Structure formats: structure tokens, C-alpha cells
Amino acid sequence: MPQPNIPDADFDLLDVPPAPAGHYAEQALLGALLLEPDRLKTLGILHPADFANAAHLAVFHAMTALTPPPPNVHTRKPVWLTAVLEHARPAARGLTASYLHQLASTCPEPAHAPAYAAIVRAGHARRTLTAHAEHLVHTAGDPMLEDQPTAALTAADTLAGVLDHLADRFPAHTSPLPRTPAPAHPVRDPDHEDVQDERLLLAALCAHPRPTEAARWLQPGDFLDPLHGRLFGCLLNVARRGDPIDPVTVLWEAQHQGLITPALPPAELLGMLTDGHGVATEHWAEVVLRRAMLARAHTTGLTVLAYTQDDTNTFHQLLAGTRRALADLAAVRARWHRATGPTLPRTTQSAGPAPPRAGPVPPRPTATTRAPR
Missing domain, CATH: 1.10.860.10 (DNAb Helicase; Chain A)
Known part of the structure; x- marks a missing residue:
């Protein structure tokens, strides 16, 4: 499946901690593939970047880059384990043969590899949503950004695009909203x-x-x-x-x-x-309205973060909750675009869009014309 067209951001998913069960699912999956390399064909779409642990990423990348040995050779000689170790070690210098043996010994059942892969995918989806939600919070809360409204809405669009891409990797499933309480709209004392x-x-x-x-x-x-x-x-x-x-x-x-x-x-x-x-x-x-739109974008990011940081939420609950949060932002966004976008001339509807109302910013009235407090 092609990757979504997503702008580069200043975060690394390996910096986002995995959910507690995710680490053991990664170990179980890699152990299953070391024991029975043909299980690689049963995993569906799974990328090395889906792993939260850098060493696990390197091991899985090696597995996907190598050709598994014939079953009769695999059962008699450790050629598969040796090949994976040699291919992965340049990217994970602390990797040892004993750790690969540990992975194999901790796998409960190699036939369950597709289930372990689904857990790994879900963990990657959670970390991805977390990273993009943090980016939205930072963008909507940084007044030093040039054209902050556009930057915040672009971050929200990126989050929505990533969400759609992730949803395609999971079976369609209806789910209730997360039970996690959404954070309150931040109250800022007006200056x-x-x-x-x-x-x-x-x-x-x-x-x-x-x-x-x-x-x-x-x-x-x-x-x-x-x-x-x-x-x-x-x-x-x-x-x-x-x-x-x-x-x-x-x-x-x-x-x-x-x-x-x-x-x-x-x-x-x-x-x-x-x-x-x-x-x-x-x-x-x-x-x-500009302040209100940025505040809503900030709250949207905080809401998605609250959902992703609650490990009790399933991916489908994260999907439903994030879409609801983005819909709340879309309502304010629509009003912002009506306020700042082009308008049609009143005389005719066929003359095409008129230029935006942009022009010199009206000077802030002096103290003598301000309403008394």
C-alpha cells in the first residue's frame, strides 16, 4: 500500500513509548518468525517502522529483506537465525544471538503470528496519532509561527490524512467513542x-x-x-x-x-x-474568530492526546474519538474560511469569485476611541 503524502515533521515515532502489551507482542511476533519463517506470508501489511523497539525494527527489516531457507534446511541448521543476526546487527549493534533465542523462547504459539502482527499495527497507529496530535498542540499554541492559522489547519489536515491511512490497515468496525474524559477547553485569562x-x-x-x-x-x-x-x-x-x-x-x-x-x-x-x-x-x-479557531485546534490536539494516552482505548475507539474531535474543529474552521475567504459579488453569481477582502489592517483605535472599561 502506498504511503500517504505527509509533510515531514520534527518527531520520531521511536521516541513515543509503546503501550505495555505492545513490547511483548513484538517479541512474540519476531519469535514466531524465527521459529517458522514462512509465517511472514500470513501477516498482511506490516512495515518495519511499525515496531516501537529499534532492535525489533532491525530484526524484522532483516527478515523481510532475506529469503527464508527451505523448511528441511531450517529444521536442521540455524541458518535463518544466523542470517537475520548478521543482517540486523549493523542497524542494532547491541543485538546478540542470545536475544534472538530469547525471542523464540518467549513466543507462546507461532500460529498466532497474525494476531501478534495486528497488535503491533495497533501500537504503531496509537504512536502515530500521538505524535501528530502533539504536533497540532504545539502548532496551535505557538504564536511565533508565521501565519499560525494556516499552520494549525495544515497540522489538522495532516492528522486527518494519517487517520484515514491508518484506518485502511484495519478491518472496518463500528465502535463507541472512547470512555476517556475529553479535556476541558483551556480557559485563558484574556489580557x-x-x-x-x-x-x-x-x-x-x-x-x-x-x-x-x-x-x-x-x-x-x-x-x-x-x-x-x-x-x-x-x-x-x-x-x-x-x-x-x-x-x-x-x-x-x-x-x-x-x-x-x-x-x-x-x-x-x-x-x-x-x-x-x-x-x-x-x-x-x-x-x-482567529483566537477561537486556534483555541479549538489546540483543544482538538489535547483531546486526541488524552485518547491515545489511555491504553484502555482500542484503535477503533481512537478512530471514532479522533474523527469526532476533528469534526468539532471543522465547524469552527468553516466559519473561519467564510470570514477570510473570497466572496461572490452581490450583482451577479456568474462573474466568478471576487478577490479576498485582504488589505491594509485597520489601525488599532487610539485610547481616546476605545470603549471605557
Whole structure:
């Protein structure tokens, strides 16, 4: 089977520890093949890289590169063991004949080699998903990357491609989701710039004649500050009712939603919703959505890691859980692409895609135009 077209990444699967039972399955498989080399034909698709142990990888590579001796020769002379040792030793210098004898002695039943091979494949699949999930977590959490959204989504695409490739190596099987609790969405305390960006957007939406169109990609959960998300929900409620939108009407809805408290008086809430005239609404909406998309990509990687690090999950459970996590990311990703991708001209649908809205980034308003905190 051809290998998937996957970009090189800065990780080595030999650095990912195997599940406890995987090591013994590798030993049992190699022992079976030392005892009965013809069992190589019964394993299905198995690659040397599927082994977690470097010495085991070298031994299996030697077995696949050599021609097994005839059965009558194999039963009388240790030519197979000697040939495997000589071929594997340059890649595994600590390998000894005594260890190969140990592998043969620890194999419970050579006829079970296909079952041992399936365990080895499953271990490789788990380690592969772990490595790519770690790469996604690192990419989505590294603000120093150039074009971080594209890098994070590329890492997610790579994870999805690897998942599909691995699934082809296993029989189709329906499975429930992993029982492992998914990690909570990381809560990051918004810094001053985050707070100001979100308040600036809320004020701009209140001043916008058609706020639901300007923020058609956003959801309340996209805001870092939960209060800002609830205020955004209040604005959407007013818009859905068809009522006029301005800071006072949104404040009225906020009162009905229980947002006005002694610790958060109406004057402070009103201040968050005013002075948004002239603000580039779509730009700041994209800023908020960009943070939400990267946060979801980060959570997706953490979720897959939690699944792969729980040894009680079968591969098919990992498959189902990873696909669910990627689907959650896809929902935010679709909104991100609608926000940043090309749009069709309003005058005709046959004129072809219009250029993206990319242009000079609107300057961040000065302190005098920011909404009061």
C-alpha cells in the first residue's frame, strides 16, 4: 500500500513509548518468525517502522529483506537465525544471538503470528496519532509561527490524512467513542489587548446598521471573556426579534439575561457598548474568530492526546474519538474560511469569485476611541 503524502515533521515515532502489551507482542511476533519463517506470508501489511523497539525494527527489516531457507534446511541448521543476526546487527549493534533465542523462547504459539502482527499495527497507529496530535498542540499554541492559522489547519489536515491511512490497515468496525474524559477547553485569562479587542467589537456592532451581517461568522463561545460572549448573545437576540439595535436596547436585553448586578452596574455595561462608530467591524470580528479557531485546534490536539494516552482505548475507539474531535474543529474552521475567504459579488453569481477582502489592517483605535472599561 502506498504511503500517504505527509509533510515531514520534527518527531520520531521511536521516541513515543509503546503501550505495555505492545513490547511483548513484538517479541512474540519476531519469535514466531524465527521459529517458522514462512509465517511472514500470513501477516498482511506490516512495515518495519511499525515496531516501537529499534532492535525489533532491525530484526524484522532483516527478515523481510532475506529469503527464508527451505523448511528441511531450517529444521536442521540455524541458518535463518544466523542470517537475520548478521543482517540486523549493523542497524542494532547491541543485538546478540542470545536475544534472538530469547525471542523464540518467549513466543507462546507461532500460529498466532497474525494476531501478534495486528497488535503491533495497533501500537504503531496509537504512536502515530500521538505524535501528530502533539504536533497540532504545539502548532496551535505557538504564536511565533508565521501565519499560525494556516499552520494549525495544515497540522489538522495532516492528522486527518494519517487517520484515514491508518484506518485502511484495519478491518472496518463500528465502535463507541472512547470512555476517556475529553479535556476541558483551556480557559485563558484574556489580557488587556484581548479585552479591548472584544469590547471594541461589541461597541462597533451596536453602532452597525446590520450587526448580524457584520458578525455572521461569530458565536458567543468565540469570545475569551464569557461576559462579552453573553453580551454578544444579547445583541443577537435583539436582532432576531427585529428590534432596533443600539447600546440601550442591548442593555435592556442584558438586564433580562441577568447580566446587571451590583458588581456590574448598568453604567459599566453601557460603557462597553458605546463609542464604536468608525470601527472596522469585520476586521475585529476576524480577530476574535482567529483566537477561537486556534483555541479549538489546540483543544482538538489535547483531546486526541488524552485518547491515545489511555491504553484502555482500542484503535477503533481512537478512530471514532479522533474523527469526532476533528469534526468539532471543522465547524469552527468553516466559519473561519467564510470570514477570510473570497466572496461572490452581490450583482451577479456568474462573474466568478471576487478577490479576498485582504488589505491594509485597520489601525488599532487610539485610547481616546476605545470603549471605557
